[in-house]
Amino acid sequence: MNKSHRNRKRPWGIFLAIILAILFGSYVGKDGGLLGVSFYTIFDTLGTIFLNSLTLVVVPLVSSSIISGIARIGGEGGFGRLGIKMFTFYLGTSLLAILIGLFFVNLIGPGNAHIVPPISAAEPSQLTQLKEQIVEGQTLISVLVSIVPSNILNALTHGEMLGLIFFSLIFGYAITKIDSHSASVLKGFFQGIFQAMIHFTHIIMKFLPYGVFCLVAKVFMVSGIGSLESLGLFFLTVVLGLMVFSLVGLPLLLKYVARVKPMRHFKAMSPALLTAFSTSSSSATLPVTIDCVEKRAGVSNRICSLVIPLGTSINMSGSALYECVAAMFVAQAYGIDLSFTTQFLVVFMALVTSIGVAGIPSASLVALLVILRVIGLPPEGIGLFIAVDRLLDMCRTTVNVFSDSCCAILVARSEGETQVLAHDIVESP
Numbered sequence: 001m002n003k004s005h006r007n008r009k010r011p012w013g014i015f016l017a018i019i020l021a022i023l024f025g026s027y028v029g030k031d032g033g034l035l036g037v038s039f040y041t042i043f044d045t046l047g048t049i050f051l052n053s054l055t056l057v058v059v060p061l062v063s064s065s066i067i068s069g070i071a072r073i074g075g076e077g078g079f080g081r082l083g084i085k086m087f088t089f090y091l092g093t094s095l096l097a098i099l100i101g102l103f104f105v106n107l108i109g110p111g112n113a114h115i116v117p118p119i120s121a122a123e124p125s126q127l128t129q130l131k132e133q134i135v136e137g138q139t140l141i142s143v144l145v146s147i148v149p150s151n152i153l154n155a156l157t158h159g160e161m162l163g164l165i166f167f168s169l170i171f172g173y174a175i176t177k178i179d180s181h182s183a184s185v186l187k188g189f190f191q192g193i194f195q196a197m198i199h200f201t202h203i204i205m206k207f208l209p210y211g212v213f214c215l216v217a218k219v220f221m222v223s224g225i226g227s228l229e230s231l232g233l234f235f236l237t238v239v240l241g242l243m244v245f246s247l248v249g250l251p252l253l254l255k256y257v258a259r260v261k262p263m264r265h266f267k268a269m270s271p272a273l274l275t276a277f278s279t280s281s282s283s284a285t286l287p288v289t290i291d292c293v294e295k296r297a298g299v300s301n302r303i304c305s306l307v308i309p310l311g312t313s314i315n316m317s318g319s320a321l322y323e324c325v326a327a328m329f330v331a332q333a334y335g336i337d338l339s340f341t342t343q344f345l346v347v348f349m350a351l352v353t354s355i356g357v358a359g360i361p362s363a364s365l366v367a368l369l370v371i372l373r374v375i376g377l378p379p380e381g382i383g384l385f386i387a388v389d390r391l392l393d394m395c396r397t398t399v400n401v402f403s404d405s406c407c408a409i410l411v412a413r414s415e416g417e418t419q420v421l422a423h424d425i426v427e428s429p
């Protein structure tokens, strides 16, 4: 067994790194340092370099995987069927997540407790930044328009995933319509880029535990476990919702619809889940997710190369749940009437805006401003829970990634793939 293979099989290093980082980060706080250099600066720098190295792979990986995937499937005329299945699972799982969130926020009523602190002095600057983002056009309409970029190079350099995906889908389909010699040259070319990017990912994954340590320690140095105390009820509601969705809802789908063992899937996905938790970015986790779904869960490249990149951009079940709970929380805290219409509006908006949420840290906050505006609440409402947003981001990103991987399993099984999760994952000692 070669070394990179062994690395892929061992998530314990990453797990240990997370535990040590939580302890270390909470203990030293933001001011701790060594020889005059603050730990925060050190971890921030190393963490950013690590995150950059993962993000570096995303654009070539997404485009090559979708183009080569569609070029292969489009020729068989199977994309229509696959597309319908993918979108049904994406929307179905996100709606399920939102309804679970809605149930818990009504049951627990975290905003009714009136224990929420007012906006703190440090927060307005972040709020202003978010408002500017909205003013700059991060609205629903602009998300819709960004699906069709006017310049693909511009979309590539700005990492505009929806535009990139749209271009790749059509480009891949166009390949199936040209003469066979040119088509096979292009297919080979993009398949080659895809494989090289996967190897690139394996190289980065060797540094995973160290990168994870820096990123998690940094978060806990700033947020600290203390921030949980004042917002405990809100934190609890979100975490409970996310847990029920990912530990009950999705496993039931895996067991009864996909007919696979949910535990095996958790094991197979553990490196990707831990990476998502540490990076708070499903986009940056994408290379690791593809690797786990294909190599550890055994989904074919044909399905994985489409379902995972698309899901990473549009299937944000964890974020959708969070948006619903957070909007309801603010509504409760402001004491507004939570009629059926308001709740329906929150559910609908959480579903729609989660599609446009980018796979980057704190992206949900922008979507939340849109929802608050629609239900007539002041944007300042965000200040009620912003202190715990970063910690909850880690949790919802993990759920986003897990939900994408479950969709890949569901689609693969419905396409008759029998090798999916057929064997137990044997972790090396």
Ligand code: ASP
Binding pocket: 280, 281, 282, 283, 316, 318, 319, 357, 358, 359, 360, 361, 362, 363, 364, 365, 393, 396, 397, 400
């Ligand atoms: N951080 C999340 C992700 O990357 C998006 C969000 O909800 O803020 O999936």
